[in-house]
């Protein structure tokens with residue numbers, strides 16, 4: 001089969017479309033014929049050699065965490081899913097014709113493969129940070145970097161729970177944030193004052209890692225009411241860094257419920273072929289997004 005891999009850490013140019021042995025579904029896993037793979041910042045962080053987990057990456061390595069596709073192998077002990085089912089979920093090396101998933105759910109009616117591939121890790125992260133920051137219905141949550149993949153999910157899940165959101169994004173994404181029910185303002189010079197004018201802030205999320213932890217603490221008045229997923233310096237200022245994934249099956253079940261009720265939609269910003277994976281990474285690394293980029297097979 002074809003897969004995207006890299007034999008050395010580095011820039012997008014280290015990505016190659018290569019021939020590889022097909023993976024197989026071990027116990028508790030399924031294999032899918034991949035129809036689409038989500039492009040997440042973690043994909044290029046690992047490609048660069050950033051150490052994000054407990055286990056170092058062995059080279060050559062595949063790329064990709066999220067996928068949507070058609071089940072074509074079911075591992076020992078797996079129940080409730082069969083060959084031919086359309087699923088989305090998380091696994092390993094998903095920028096490939098076949099990939100093994102460790103967590104999955106059946107795709108809701110009406111969702112395309114390319115849309116579905118954008119949800120899994122984004123929704124898991126969004127649910128986790130909303131839970132960890134402890135924001136309640138009726139309160140106001142400030143989201144710095146609100147228009148990307150994680151931000152798009154946070155805004156809609158918060159709205160569904162009766163939480164008011166103030167989001168920051170670039171000028172081009174102000175209308176997008178408002179379309180997701182948030183109060184919106186731009187980041188950059190004077191942003192703290194602009195946020196204050198929009199209302200009181202009970203809790204805040206740093207999703208962009210743009211060096212705003214001090215200001216988020218100032219706006220909430222309490223470092224315990226701030227969480228970052230993108231600024232490793234946050235703990236130096238008494239703010240929690242959230243980096244350990246919660247339950248992916250539970251997140252997928254919640255995603256299915258929200259999508260089916262018409263409460264969650266993550267737009268596909270742009271699609272790429274497997275051969276264009278390097279371009280997908282270059283675009284993702286530029287740091288400006290509306291929803292998710294997706295590799296389509």
Ligand SMILES: NC(=O)c1ccc[n+]([C@@H]2O[C@H](COP(=O)([O-])OP(=O)(O)OC[C@H]3O[C@@H](n4cnc5c(N)ncnc54)[C@H](OP(=O)(O)O)[C@@H]3O)[C@@H](O)[C@H]2O)c1
Nearest residue numbers: 041145147148149150169170173187208210229243288289
């Ligand atoms: N720790 C974890 O568990 C975890 C999980 C998932 C993701 N992450 C990390 O979280 C970050 C966000 O992920 P993502 O998938 O949502 O990324 P993404 O889709 O690429 O979105 C990036 C967002 O950052 C915004 N942004 C850029 N510059 C900004 C600035 N100076 N101030 C405020 N916002 C700014 C962009 O807004 P505009 O386009 O409007 O400029 C865009 O909305 C990434 O660094 C990723 O690695 C961490």
